[in-house]
Amino acid sequence: MSSNYPIMIQLEGKKVVVVGGGKVAERKVSGLLVSGARVVMISPKATEKLQELFEAGKIEWLQRPFCDVDLKGAFMVFAATNDSRVNQLIKESVEPHQLVMIVDDPDSSDFHLPAVVYRGRLSIAVSTGGASPTLSKKIRAQLEREFDDQYAEYLEFLFMKRKWIIGQVADPALKRSLLTAxxxxxxxxxxDREGDFQRLYEELIY
Incomplete structure (x- = not known):
């Protein structure tokens, strides 16, 4: 049995097409907006939340049935309708370089979405390879309790201090010590992370 290859994809500004306007499509769109993707939704109808996102200018909405030209220029495609025939048509319409997820046919999809915990810059993904999405959600709930909201601020501190250390500290040994500490x-x-860092830095250089 082959395993999925886990990666984190940069979707900022990339066109992602979501075909469907129901609750499943709503969940996909909500997650994509966090990534900064340019979301194009294709569906004659849409949930109230999706309509609100369209009215707020956060997504594009082609209010009609799917046709193959809709996929032009798309980096990623979600076939999220409640009609398996339409979903298969979408699968057949994608170009070889386009990634497609079919919500009712995971075995024919190019990728799967894990259960994810977000804490600012921290992303923790959980996947069971399709064996049990329920277990993925259970593990995610455990991780949400362990990695609480303080991690968002902490990751910002780590991000800024790492940039400063790499840019300002020339001594390799001191650099490693600070990054580890x-x-x-x-x-x-x-x-008082800033104060603690300044004290640590002064201790190490003297």
């Missing part, structure tokens, strides 16, 4: 429970739970 800030990834610790002390800094995670600190109420």
């Amino acid at each position: 800030i990834v610790s429970d002390d800094f995670l739970h600190s109420l």
Whole structure:
């Protein structure tokens, strides 16, 4: 049995087509908007939330049935209708370079979406390879409790300090020491990370 290859894809500004306007499509669109993708939804009808996203200018909506020209220029495609024949037509219409997910036919899809925990820059994905989406959700709930909201702010601190250390610290040994030290429970739970970092830096250079 071959395993899926886990990657994190940059979708900022890329065209992603979602065919369908129901609850399943709604979940896909909501996740895609977080990534910064340019979402184009194709469906004669849409849920209230999807209509609100369209009216707010967050997604494009082609209010009609799917046709193959809709996929032109798309990087990724979601076949999320409640009609398996339409979903298969979408699968047959994609170009070789386009990635497609068919919601009712995972075995024919190019990719699957894991259960994800987001904490700012931190993304934790869980997949059971299609064996049990319910277990994926259960594990995600456990991770959400373990990695709470403080991680969002902590990741911003790590991001900024890593940039500063790499750009300003020339000594390789000092650089390694600082990068290792800030990834610790002390800094995670600190109420004054900037002050603690300054004190650590001064201790290490003297």
